[in-house]
Amino acid sequence: MTRATSTTTHGPVRAVHAITLGEVQVRPKNIEGTGTPMLWWTLTARTWSPWLPVLAFVIEHERGTVLFDTGQSPDSLTDPGYYPGGMLGWVYRRQARFRVPAEQTLTAQLAALGFTAGDITHVALSHLHQDHAGNLAPFTNVPVYVAPAELALLEQKTPELHGVLAARIPPPGVTLTPVPFTDADEFDLFDDGSLVLMPTPGHSPGSMSLLIRRADAAPLLLVGDVTYDPELLSRGIVPDVGDRADQLETARRITELTSSEPTLRVLAAHDPSALTLLTQP
Template identity: 45%
Template sequence: MTNARNAANPIKRVSVVSTGSVSIHPEHVAATRKPLYWWLFTSRRWTQPLPINVYVIEHRDGLVLFDTGQDRASVTDPDYFPGGITGVMYDRLSRFDIAPEQTLTSQLAAIGYDIGDVHTAVVSHLHQDHIGGLRELTGAQIVVSRREWQSLGQAAPELRGLLRSHIDLPGLRWRHLVPEPLADRTLAPFTTGHDLFDDGSMVLLPTPGHTPGSLSMLVRGSGRAPLLMVGDLTYDVGLLERGHVPGVGEKRQLSATTEMINQFRLANPGLTVLAAHDPSAAPALAGATSGDLAAAHAQL
């Protein structure tokens, strides 16, 4: 786009905060030949604590979040998770550590933002560690793909990691997004998506596999290194670059989406891929945005 509105870079700042940490099984990070429920209930190995990242984008039209983190109530409220065998599954899936100062509201305040300033929160998918801040975002528009929302209405959502009582909350303003054809050929191999502010700076892309309706978000601007936030498509960008997929999701779809991301990455030198739980994401973001800060200071 070349109109006056888009002449200046609309992205002012990109940051990351973490609402605690999570440990998962190595088979969760990288798929093996073991069936999911086999390793889920038999694996005794856990990863080192991984971040629960929320990406914070200051756009000239409003503050945007990509994902909302994990709710601290998940470690303080004994009734947060379902009971019975379903509760055992959640207990075996992950171990969380969330300090009192690691709520979404506190983490935003620590980098200079008020929770009430959030204009839009894009949810990559509806698993618990991405929707935890929803109850704090009653003033924001919450964006999720319609395909992902539809999965919430299917049978036994709890067995697929969807806790409806923590998602479908009163007072939230949901927007169920249907990707539309994209005219921007630079986004190939992606052909559908959604331009969040209609200026090309923040484009939502369908990246199914981890869940049927998972979304990623491309953040870009003049003179800015492009960033691609991919949720749980991977837990380790190095594995993604080698074509390895996680152990949770539909493997064939994960592989197809991973191939598309790698095609896009190779066509866009300098692209930084940012996952939700990759320990390398925060330093990668700092490296990618250091040039932006230098340019900003040069203009002062």
């Protein structure tokens, strides 16, 4: 079972767990972009990355259990109608390929921690792409937080052009709740400073990150797909997916934050080293 756990003994955040909800291979430009138009590298790419984890995070807080992202759905591998048809579906298949072993389903990974989906009290999505919002169906009775700019994609004529499978998001009975960001561009989930959502747009218009402050351990910043490798951010290297200007501004802001908080650990959703960073003392 692939998972990593970091526990704390004091303060409102009691534990943070990384769970692996599938694996993905992407094209090199999806990791280290140079400003190449996405359609061009989609058409011309011939190589794939190694298999990378699709990470989500379970945060045990004294006032609830939070799930940040929900991973890739196993249905994507078995349902022939999961992706759009025609040329658009071809683009999806050219850009990424997935596998979800039985031990990496959401149910299995939660069970390894001693949880069921019914134990989750809050869900927050870094964005609405398939490998981050793929397992929403169990969460019919809890708030599922999504940035307003990301929710706006569902009102577009063709959300699938933005990587959002609108036919599947949200599933029946699941309500997506817009994050009520303050003027300071943050939302304090429990009003105690320990779990703070913040917009980090670029990869998608409403990409957001979760800042976790722990009483006796280094703070964490969960960034979704802002980057595949946090060490690239300070060099201004971002994926060739999304709005490049917004991505570079987000990279600058995160670099500024890490400079002001040297112990901050940035955990990206497809970075294998995130598992090590989480468990380091």
